Amino acid sequence: MSASGAVYSGRQRLLHWLMALMLASLILAVEIKGEFAKGDPRIGQLMIWHKQVGLWVLVLVWFRLYWRYTQSMPEIIPPLSRLVRLGAQGMHVLLYLMMIGIPLLGILFSQAKGKLIDFMGIPLPLLLDESTGLPYALSLKSLHQWLGNALIYLIVIHALFALFHHWIRRDNTLTRMLGFRRAVAQ
Ligand code: HEM
Numbered sequence: 001m002s003a004s005g006a007v008y009s010g011r012q013r014l015l016h017w018l019m020a021l022m023l024a025s026l027i028l029a030v031e032i033k034g035e036f037a038k039g040d041p042r043i044g045q046l047m048i049w050h051k052q053v054g055l056w057v058l059v060l061v062w063f064r065l066y067w068r069y070t071q072s073m074p075e076i077i078p079p080l081s082r083l084v085r086l087g088a089q090g091m092h093v094l095l096y097l098m099m100i101g102i103p104l105l106g107i108l109f110s111q112a113k114g115k116l117i118d119f120m121g122i123p124l125p126l127l128l129d130e131s132t133g134l135p136y137a138l139s140l141k142s143l144h145q146w147l148g149n150a151l152i153y154l155i156v157i158h159a160l161f162a163l164f165h166h167w168i169r170r171d172n173t174l175t176r177m178l179g180f181r182r183a184v185a186q
């Protein structure tokens with residue numbers, strides 16, 4: 001047994017864990033707002049956090065995608081079967097689609113309801129205005145909420161798989177993302 005295999009690059013690891021924290025905080029913000037009475041100013045603050053952090057996710061995800069497809073993926077040792085590799089890739093594609101689609105839907109349904117959205121104080125261009133968007137506002141909002149909740153389950157499954165690899169399969173899947181080499185049977 002020897003410490004083997006490469007790890008994800010520092011910037012990939014940084015963004016993976018930073019964005020995991022960002023997603024956790026923005027989901028927590030929207031979930032706990034229900035604990036406050038209607039009209040409580042803290043609701044507005046939690047929603048500003050939810051939206052601004054969500055928009056940062058939409059910005060940062062493109063850097064991750066760029067690095068994912070311009071850098072070679074560190075190999076998993078011992079190697080996975082083709083089918084499991086495809087399954088893992090499918091899960092990653094789904095997570096990426098959600099990190100793009102969910103915030104976009106957030107912008108769309110807000111604008112469809114006539115709410116102007118700004119990012120760090122800069123007004124975003126109108127993708128949909130109230131006059132054309134209003135009839136779709138409710139469906140877009142429901143889709144945003146449904147996908148947002150589905151993402152929570154996907155993240156839990158994704159994290160459980162990582163723990164399965166680490167504790168049961170005892171390979172280097174998780175340590176590659178934590179940034180250190182693990183001694184594994186080849
Ligand atoms: C990756 C980014 C995002 C994720 C994962 C996400 C996820 C969620 C979730 C889980 C909910 C609660 C669903 C429920 O009540 O069952 C929600 C609600 C909401 N989100 Fe997002 N969201 C994101 C980004 C955004 C953005 C960018 C905006 C607006 C620009 C936005 C606006 C809203 C609003 C207005 C609600 C409804 C709150 C309410 O009235 O209860 N979200 N989102």
Ligand code: HEM
Pocket residue numbers: 012016019020021023064068088092095096099155158159162163173174175177
């Ligand atoms: C405690 C939470 C988490 C754990 C333990 C975890 C663990 C891991 C591990 C071990 C990998 C490497 C898998 C491989 O190379 O096959 C990975 C990759 C990945 N994770 Fe997570 N993760 C967590 C949260 C998240 C969250 C919240 C997201 C975003 C929604 C996410 C999205 C991804 C993506 C897209 C990849 C593919 C590698 C990349 O392109 O960056 N993860 N994760």
